[in-house]
Amino acid sequence: MSSIPFHEIPTPCFLLDEKLLKKNLELIADVAQKSGAKIILALKGFSMYSTFHLVKKYVPGTTASSLNEARLGAYEFGGEVHAYNVAYLENEFDEMMQHCGHITFNSLAQWEKFKTKIEKNPKKISCAIRINPEYSEVETELYNPCIPGSRLGVTANHFDKILPEGIEGLHMHNLCEKDSYALERTWLEIEKKFGFLLSQISWFNMGGGHLMTKEGYNHAHLIDFIKSIYIKYPNIKEIILEPGSAFGWRTGYLVSKVLDIVESGGKEVAILDSSISAHMPDCIEMPYTPQIIGAEIADNSTFSYKMGGLTCLAGDHVGPYSFPKKLTEGDIIVFEDMMHYTMVKTTTFNGVNLPNIAIWKENNSYQLVKSFGYDEYKARL
Numbered sequence: 001m002s003s004i005p006f007h008e009i010p011t012p013c014f015l016l017d018e019k020l021l022k023k024n025l026e027l028i029a030d031v032a033q034k035s036g037a038k039i040i041l042a043l044k045g046f047s048m049y050s051t052f053h054l055v056k057k058y059v060p061g062t063t064a065s066s067l068n069e070a071r072l073g074a075y076e077f078g079g080e081v082h083a084y085n086v087a088y089l090e091n092e093f094d095e096m097m098q099h100c101g102h103i104t105f106n107s108l109a110q111w112e113k114f115k116t117k118i119e120k121n122p123k124k125i126s127c128a129i130r131i132n133p134e135y136s137e138v139e140t141e142l143y144n145p146c147i148p149g150s151r152l153g154v155t156a157n158h159f160d161k162i163l164p165e166g167i168e169g170l171h172m173h174n175l176c177e178k179d180s181y182a183l184e185r186t187w188l189e190i191e192k193k194f195g196f197l198l199s200q201i202s203w204f205n206m207g208g209g210h211l212m213t214k215e216g217y218n219h220a221h222l223i224d225f226i227k228s229i230y231i232k233y234p235n236i237k238e239i240i241l242e243p244g245s246a247f248g249w250r251t252g253y254l255v256s257k258v259l260d261i262v263e264s265g266g267k268e269v270a271i272l273d274s275s276i277s278a279h280m281p282d283c284i285e286m287p288y289t290p291q292i293i294g295a296e297i298a299d300n301s302t303f304s305y306k307m308g309g310l311t312c313l314a315g316d317h318v319g320p321y322s323f324p325k326k327l328t329e330g331d332i333i334v335f336e337d338m339m340h341y342t343m344v345k346t347t348t349f350n351g352v353n354l355p356n357i358a359i360w361k362e363n364n365s366y367q368l369v370k371s372f373g374y375d376e377y378k379a380r381l
């Protein structure tokens with residue numbers, strides 16, 4: 001149970017608990033050290049750069065899925081910047097090469113297009129191709145990179161027996177909030193389909209989706225699995241994991257306030273000063289129902305409410321939740337686990353303000369990092 005005095009936090013607010021982030025970072029660094037894997041932060045999942053001074057004490061770098069993320073990695077994090085972009089833009093590639101030491105291409109054609117630039121670049125950049133293992137255990141289609149017809153990665157039938165000259169690595173990403181057993185099963189598929197390439201590479205990037213900070217994750221199994229690959233393929237000098245979610249997993253909250261309670265069709269809805277669709281869109285996209293501190297995800301009490309967002313999108317709501325007492329205007333609602341894939345995905349639809357970004361520091365003090373207003377809304381239009 002958190003000891004943060006949520007009722008004192010100006011709302012709406014994405015509030016990171018520094019000590020929980022540190023706990024995740026310690027665990028991630030320990031797995032990296034024991035397994036020999038290089039673990040880097042996927043900025044697409046967690047880009048709260050006000051924490052990077054801390055994160056970079058534990059991991060050596062970041063991975064970017066666009067030039068802007070590569071800039072953020074280079075300017076705000078430092079260390080290694082890796083990149084995998086679905087496609088690179090001609091007019092951005094020179095700058096991409098400035099920032100990145102590892103670049104992964106999504107297709108053989110993209111590699112052909114940019115390989116001369118790579119060869120001529122004075123700085124050594126190590127390049128890879130993303131493979132599509134045509135195997136994934138991700139249940140939600142939206143998050144499954146291996147559905148038939150997926151544009152993500154090259155399937156085995158497109159490769160010649162020998163990798164294109166200049167390609168030193170392979171990259172795959174097919175997990176989403178999965179354990180190391182799903183990774184192991186994926187690897188068996190990769191060996192079956194891409195085994196002929198595995199002796200030709202010096203590094204393998206196993207993408208993200210490794211939720212190693214979730215309770216119950218078997219770290220010893222992941223560590224043994226990675227070590228076994230190093231032993232089986234002595235040519236593979238570096239195994240890279242690039243999770244995003246695992247860093248931010250259960251490290252903070254979206255703190256909101258009840259503005260109104262409306263009744264409709266016998267059901268009550270608490271209207272919040274935040275938005276499900278604009279501030280926590282995965283709840284609608286996935287979809288899933290986030291936990292609220294002190295409430296149950298259920299419709300089984302006298303005090304059952306849906307949480308309604310501030311936009312006029314009809315579906316901007318989540319729940320129902322059962323509370324131990326009647327909700328009233330001014331009550332504080334604290335959504336749990338709101339650090340990953342939230343701040344990076346927010347919108348200002350309807351002109352709704354973005355939540356503040358703040359940190360609950362280890363010394364129990366509140367640090368406001370950023371608040372947003374008309375300027376940020378206007379700047380995007």
Ligand SMILES: Cc1ncc(COP(=O)(O)O)c(C=O)c1O
Nearest residue numbers: 042045173207208209243244245
């Ligand atoms: C290529 C790639 N790497 C890493 C990640 C991070 O995954 P996660 O945040 O689930 O760990 C993603 C997520 O979509 C991805 O597409």
